[in-house]
Amino acid sequence: MTSESMSVPTYGNWRRPRKAGLGSLGLVGTLGLFGALVLVLLTSLLSLNAAVVVGIPFAVTLAPLAVRTQDGRNLYHLVGVRLGWVRRRSSGQHLYVSGPLSARPGGRFRPPGLLSRVVMLEGRDPYDRPFGILHHRNRNLYTVVIGCEPDGGSLVDPDQVDTWVAMWGNWLSRLAHEPGLRGASVVVETAPDPGTRLATEVQAHLSPHAPLAARAVMEEVVASYPDASSEMNTYITLTYAAPGGTRSDKGEVLIDLGMRLQGLLRGLVAAGGGWAEPLSAERIAEVIRIAYDPAAASEVVSVRAQHGRTGLEWSDAGPAAAVETVTSYQHDSGVSRSWLLTLAPRGVVQSGILRSLLGPSPSIRRKRVALIYRPLDPATSARLVEADRRNAHFMANSTRGMVRARATAEVQAAEQTAAEEASGAGLVEFSMAVTLTVDSIAEIADANVTMRNLLGATRIAMRPADRLQAAAFTCSLPTGILPWEQSMLPSELKEAL
Incomplete structure (x- = not known):
């Protein structure tokens, strides 16, 4: 066997774009710094004491912009999160009660x-299959939820895996050319298998005249199989802006999105997505209902297996009660804790880098891993790639020693990204949210340990979404919530900060 046949494809070259500005100040901080220097110099011509008085407020204002965490947040971001939590807690927004006995x-x-x-x-859709669309009225966005059953990676040749990865990259690059597409997400949900579907299927086909030994074997399989198995569900969401703006007709939106789905579904199948079809409104409501009340999963599956449908509506998919704390989110029969991505793996990785994170965890009631994508149009991609390339060259020419060696590596990565973008590759911004759901608040400590062990094999840095647990929980659901669309500040201003 030659070394060439034993080589395993690797993937990488994702990088955080460099922000314009001096050091960690950013564009807004740099402009403020230069403006402050000019004003202080002009004031010093009149009086040195006046220059000090003018310079102190600027220094106090700009200093928090220079202090940043590992994931790029400055002190203003940290203070804003804490003030938002204090405001929600003082107004009671961290508590939620619904149902007939509530005030809603x-x-x-x-x-x-x-x-x-x-x-x-x-x-x-064109095949007359029903599909649900979530209308986000505050942003006038429409989300389509696609359910799929991806092909497994076991006993698959590396060439086939490499082909799937390439086709998935092509599918993501196509999203940049989708008119009105604001974002997409892939949600992988794992949970212990309750065995309801297996029991329903076996009991429906069990003959009353079967030998006792055969019946005993089948009953033992039904009783023991769920203990060593798990269920895995994969959902893909596509969130669009209304094609006609705020005055668009909902009927036209339904027709427009229904016509687009078939081409996107074919691309998913080619990328190893297996069976894929849009979920109906009832199926979406069931997924959200189970997420808020994990104990209802076996009942929902049992009713669907017996009657073919549950009749659950979106208006009844939420929890009866929910409480958000600093470190967790309690909802009906579950308690969840969420984490957000801070740093992607350094260097290159193999295709199975997320296998441990996506796989089932016996001690966790439910786990959701949500990859959130923001495709960039070709014009924006070219502008960002060129700006990143210029910034990398500037840093390489203005540094020395070990820092220069790292800056040189940044230049090589920027040049490779620019060459790939020029050859037709798409540029996609991505992030990730992970939610672990357990049965009680006492098991949150075990969930923290489990998450720490899972991240150790992935080389991914994540931080707990403290004081934002409810929002992070919602972002990990297959509902098309895009974090950058929920911010009060425009995304361009946040990037400049």
Whole structure:
């Protein structure tokens, strides 16, 4: 066997774009610094004491912009998160109660928080299959949820895996050319298999005249199989802006999105997505209901297996009660803790880098890993790549020693990205959110240990979404919530900070 046949493909070259500005100040901080220096110099011509008085407020204002965490947040971001949590807690927004006995109108169990203003629509694709669309009324966005069963990676040749990765990259690059697409996400959910579907299937086909030994074997399989198995569900969400703006007709939106789905589904199959089809409004409501109440999973599966449908509506998919704390989010029969991505793996990785994170965890009731993508149009991609290339060259020419060696590596990565973008590759910004759900607040400590062990094999740096647990929980659901669309500040201003 030659060394060439034993080589394993590796992937990488993802990098955080360099921000314009001096050091860690950013563009806004750099402009403020230069403006402050000019003003202080002009004031010093009149009086030195006046220059000091003028310079102190600028120094106090700009200093928090220069202090940053590992994931790039400055002190203003940290203070803003804490002030937001204090405001929500003082106004009681961290508590949620719904249902007939609550003060909320309608007496339904509507999803809370970022999903409170979401309504469900349902359309028909060209094959007359129903598919649900989530309408985010506050942003006038529409989300389609696709369910798929990806092909497994066991006993698959490396060439086939490399082909799947390449086709997945092509599918993501196609999203940049989708009119009105604001973002996409891939949500992989794992949980212990309750065995409900297996028991229903076996009992329906078990003959009353079967030998006792055969019946005993089948009953033992039904009883023991769920202890060593798990269920894995994969969902893909696509969030679009209304094609006609705020005055667009909902019927036209349903028709437009229904016509687009077939080409996107074919691309998923080619990328190893296996069976893929849009979920109906009822199936989306079931997924959200189980996420908020994990104990209802076996009941939902049992009702669907017996009757073919559950009749669950979006207005009843939320929890009866929910409490957000600094470190967790309690909802009906589950307690969840979420983490957010801070740093992607350094260097190159193999295709199975996320296998441990995506796999089942016996001590966790439910686990969701959400990869959130923001495709960039070709014009924006070219501008960002060229700006990143210029910044990398500037840093390499203005540094020395070990820092220069690292800056040289940044130049090589920037040049490779520019060459790939010029040859037609797409540019995609991505992030990740992970949510672990356990049965009680006492098991949160075990969830922290489990998460730390899972991250050790992935070389990924993540931080707990403290004081944002409810929002992070919602972002990990297959509902099309895009974090950059929920910010009060424009994304361009946040990047400049």
